[in-house]
Amino acid sequence: MNGLKLRSLTRLLAPYLFVGPTVLAVLVFLYGPIVGSAVLSVLDWNLLSPDINFVGTANYKAMFGSADFQLSAWNTLLYCAILIPAQIVLPLILAVMIHAVRGSRMDTVYRGMLFLPTILAYSVAGVAWSWLLNPVNGLFNEVLTAFGFPRSRWHTDPDLALLCVSLITFWKTFGLNMLLWLAAIANVPPGLREASRLDGASRWQYFWTIELPMITPTAFFISVTTLFHILDDIVGVIDVLTHGGPAGRSSSILYFLWQQGMQFFQFGQASAVAMIIIVVVLSVTWMQFRVGEKRVHYG
């Protein structure tokens, strides 16, 4: 009788025991910090002092009124405008091209070469790129002058800094999307291609009308996650290459947050920026689901 009771109790508790650790981890490491940030964003507190002041929306007002915040928010918009299309379309083109040589030795070579920057540490990539872009004697300038072109200041030029960070971010991160596209294309049943050929469809027609609709679940996934990746990845590049300069021209909203929190120890204002970012990203993702999910073919 006792054995039966124990067994039924175990059966009753089993789902909670299996799911519990994950739910706990999400609560502690995701929702906990979000709630913590929300609370900190309305306080004036340095985490150490017993002096804690409730300041209401003052941190938000200070951030919205800050010229540096405005500049970094504008820069982030530009980064997204450049990098989101580039990170989605160019890896797709590369994936289609690599898929075209599948099975050959070059397939592995291309795939390895193009994915290599993704696994490289930011510190290593930063050193390499600063050698290439060094305005005094970097390789790029040496090549430009060899062909009679004037030298450029690259990432130290206020007009080019953002583009340089975008270029390096793209180089560093496009590999992941390329692999996702490759996997999606490889999963399209080969019979469809043969059937389309028999029906006289061109390569282009096959891609547009058969292959692309078949990989829309991956397309939707990539379009949603690319935004998060970009916001995150540009910080790494900014940190090793420009530190947000010159004069804040390459900074991003996430780098601004890091500065407020980890460089200036203004936790209230950093938390206010974090809450603003959470709201913006949630809104954009919600819109992506509203608009994009209808166009996804799951079957």
Next chain:
Amino acid sequence: MVQTSRLSRRQFLAGATALAGAGATGLRPAFSADAQIEISSTWGADKPFQKVVDAFNDKKLGVTVVNRFDGDYEAATAKAVASIAAGRPPAMMITGWKFGYFAKRTLGARDLREINAAKAEAIAANFNPSVLPLVTIDGALIGLPWAMSTPITFINSTLWREAGLDPALPENPDTDWLYGAARQLDSKLKDKHATYRSALALSNNEWTSQSFIQNAGGFIIDPAGKLALNSPEAVAGMEQYCAPAFEGLWLPVSAKEQDAAFEAGALAICTTSSTRATVFPFGAAKAVTTKFPGLPGQARKMNSGGNFLAVYTRNQEQAEASLAFLEFCASREGQSIWSSVGYLNTSVHDIPLINEFMKPAAGQLTDGLTAETIWPGKRGLEGQTIWRKWVSRMLLKETPVADGMKGANDELAALIGAG
């Protein structure tokens, strides 16, 4: 037949429990018997600071020091904030000068005199009295003036000779001499030399720009504690600082890029930290050194930067143990080991210079050095970034120097006024 002795589960559990019990009670001896203190440091085990730590530990004085690399000043301070918030402050931390107020007022750096007045006085007596104000915040002696450097001028001797410039360098150079030499380097070598690309780099940071302002008779923050960037002297200093950039003699880049260009023979003159005197003269640039340039007809007033060793632990025994380590650091033996890094000798001990290229730096110390700006107020740590931003804007000609100084003054005044 081979006999094997097997542990029963009960024996294993009993043994493990006994071991755990011994670990909990006996593995941590009383601090007074053998204290272990951890230093949150910006230097890893491969750096000379480790040699100081090892030399101290070898003495077996009942205190063992562990040097824990925590990244740069910001990263180490961030970790300190977290550990202090959790009630476990690092016993000691290498703390940048610029964090002076933050260390005292927020992180709670201990007054050495409050830990042990007699020992603190004995330690302080090992240092030149002129450097002690740098580690005295709100009247408290919060650390050991440990690492101090000052910007000096490094010259690529080969390029200098090839441009036909006089190898006899003046003891107290000024901007007329330096900028004149830069012009000659450009006219003789630009587009004609295999490696030469740029004449000069003054270092685009708050450190060198502060020296220019002071040399022109101005201040960033005046002795009364007021922001003084808007003064005619400060503007004149910045105009001199920006002049070579406007003339095309200086292409402002990051410190790493500047160093790389100098070591590759692409950059002829570089004014940067005196610690490079352990590297540049012995590399491909075969650098020679002289003092940082002053302004013609003006008194020289150079500044310095670096860090101090501060005590943060609230535990009295750990604090006493930290003082024991500071005693060693302040001693002639500790200072002699430390001097190999290339920092200035701030102590009263007669320690020979590590090489002749350090002479200009030592000369500047003798002339008298000011500290790098420690921005006051609750939001003081933002001051350096804001000042650097305005310096960049002026160098890039995004704003005229006078307007830039006013803009910096206004933004920094609001920041300092915030609390």
